Amino acid sequence: MFKYSAKARFQAGFTLLEIMLVLVLIGMASVGVMMAMPQHANENDNVDWQSQRFSTLLQFAEDEALISGKELALVFKDNTYRFAFYDYESKKWLALESEQIGKLIEIPESMTFEHTLLGSVWDEIEAEDEDVFLDEDYLVQIDSDEDEVKSYSPQVYIMSSGEVTPFRVLFSETGTSADKRSSLLEVSMSGAIKRTKSGDE
Numbered sequence: 787m788f789k790y791s792a793k794a795r796f797q798a799g800f801t802l803l804e805i806m807l808v809l810v811l812i813g814m815a816s817v818g819v820m821m822a823m824p825q826h827a828n829e830n831d832n833v834d835w836q837s838q839r840f841s842t843l844l845q846f847a848e849d850e851a852l853i854s855g856k857e858l859a860l861v862f863k864d865n866t867y868r869f870a871f872y873d874y875e876s877k878k879w880l881a882l883e884s885e886q887i888g889k890l891i892e893i894p895e896s897m898t899f900e901h902t903l904l905g906s907v908w909d910e911i912e913a914e915d916e917d918v919f920l921d922e923d924y925l926v927q928i929d930s931d932e933d934e935v936k937s938y939s940p941q942v943y944i945m946s947s948g949e950v951t952p953f954r955v956l957f958s959e960t961g962t963s964a965d966k967r968s969s970l971l972e973v974s975m976s977g978a979i980k981r982t983k984s985g986d987e
Contacts, residue, residue, distance in 0.1 A: 806853050833897055834983060837957045837969035841979050843869075843887050844944075848977045850887070851946045858882065859940030862901050865893040870940055879940055897959050903941065904952035904972075942973075950977040958984075 844860075847869050851858045857872040859879055868890045869882040882888045893899040942951040952975050958968035968984040 806849075809849060832894065833957045833959055833967045833969050836893060836897065836899075837955075837971060837981060837983075839891075840867075840955060840957075841971055841981060843891075844973065844979060845977075847887050847944050848948075848950065850884070851944045852948055855946045857946055858944040860942035860944065861940050862942075865895070865899050867891050867893075867899075867901075869944075893957070895960070897957055900956045900958075901941065902954050902956075904954060944977075948977060949975055951975075 847858050847860075850856070859870045859872070861868055861870055861879075869884070869887050870879045871882045872878075873880045942953050944950050950973055952973060954970060954972045956968060956970050959966040966984075970982045972980045972982075974980075
């Protein structure tokens with residue numbers, strides 16, 4: 787007859803942290819595969835590729851915020867975007883330094899890139915509340931050049947609690963052609979991403 791101690795019973799299976807770490811590793815691998823794909827292998831698929839890359843990076847950022855406990859954010863400027871994190875020591879939003887999602891992403895001139903906020907609990911916060919996430923004194927540092935540091939306020943927040951500022955992003959080809967391709971991403975407050983390509987019902 788075998789006897790199982792209480793310690794052996796507790797060691798069976800995986801902890802939640804171990805499972806979440808595995809998910810992060812899977813996410814890192816998927817980002818690596820996505821980045822290795824040629825950006826201009828097919829001009830017609832360029833919009834779809836950019837849209838899929840944005841979706842993949844956002845999902846990875848959501849996992850990163852949830853596991854690391856950091857408050858992350860998205861900063862849009864012209865035809866670029868990048869991720870930032872909130873540094874509690876300096877009370878500022880700083881550019882995220884990460885091999886997977888820490889780079890400034892530029893959208894090709896062959897397409898347009900538009901984002902729209904859909905409203906969230908952050909819209910209800912008044913300026914006089916002095917919320918550090920919305921205060922203009924606490925902005926995100928984009929450039930690494932210390933002599934010319936440009937700062938911008940994040941438009942989308944990716945919280946460690948799992949909440950995300952609801953927003954949509956539209957990728958579309960430039961020009962006036964009736965058959966130009968487009969891809970719309972809609973992100974809910976729970977972080978769920980819905981992608982609709984041109985021609986989809």
